[in-house]
Amino acid sequence: MNYIRNILNSRSNDNGNFFLQLKNILGFKPKNKNYYITAFTHRSMNIKDKKGNAINYERLEFVGDAMLSSVIAAYLFSEVPHGDEGYLTKMRSKIVSREHLNELGKELNLIDFVESKISKSNFGNNIHGNLFEALVGAIFLDRGYRYCEKFIFKRVINPHVDIETLEGKVISYKSLLIEWCQKEKKTFDYNVYEDTGNDNLKHFSVKLSIDDKVVAKARATSKKKAEEKASKRAFFAFQNKITKFFNE
Missing domain, CATH: 1.10.1520.10 (Ribonuclease III domain)
Structure with a gap:
């Protein structure tokens, strides 16, 4: 051929x-x-x-x-x-x-x-x-x-x-955070908007709010990446509470 x-x-x-x-x-x-x-x-x-x-x-x-x-x-x-x-x-x-x-x-x-x-x-x-x-x-x-x-x-x-290592590995911080919010009856919102700025590639920014309070911000080349990045930052901000909740 x-x-x-x-x-x-x-x-x-x-x-x-x-x-x-x-x-x-x-x-x-x-x-x-x-x-x-x-x-x-x-x-x-x-x-x-x-x-x-x-x-x-x-x-x-x-x-x-x-x-x-x-x-x-x-x-x-x-x-x-x-x-x-x-x-x-x-x-x-x-x-x-x-x-x-x-x-x-x-x-x-x-x-x-x-x-x-x-x-x-x-x-x-x-x-x-x-x-x-x-x-x-x-x-x-x-x-x-x-x-x-x-x-x-x-x-x-x-x-x-x-x-044992895999058991503690987080695949999606967004999924984990949403599950925690839902079970704890907390409201959450991902406010995503286009934020290209001076970059050649299109970028998106996100503000993550929990109970109407902005707890994390992030910016990435896709909405999904921006939301995941913000979720990861929020996770570490609430890590003790979230870890304790899932270990109970």
Whole structure:
């Protein structure tokens, strides 16, 4: 297939150690290299197959996300026999959180392998986690469940998963704060407004009020990030009360 040959030739010219480095990350030699080439092909390359289907890592993300959830769910089910469905779901969410997946992608320097027409400095932070998911998807399609499971244990579970530490990890400060407010019958309001200022990128500011009193302010490039940042600041302002409430 010409599109694969072109990318492979490009990699050979730009980075002759691509597959050697990939083998070191995987711990085994790929059988079908095309999956891994696709796993590191950005949509900006605008490559399509003979049927006009896009060739990039985004579909592999879907497969990788499912495999991560499957392997980690089975691990938690085995390791935490006392955990109910809600507990296991929360623990899995902490392990496969976007923040954690981004850290895993950065740890392996996966962005160095990307073929793109966009400067890597312009990528958002989530590309690291996206590439990690795509790589997991490629492993599954290339070698099957057992190899995929082995890779996830090697790169995710064994070095990073500690049940006791995870139990105390907060995934969403906003969700935690809202739950506390609702159970304590406190009113809360996120007043979000556009605040671009002198920045090239659009920014949003938020004022978080509890019982009609502003308790935290924050600013970020999206409403969701601004609300989460303000919630985190509010959490630490009320940490003793919130921690005491959830521990009772």
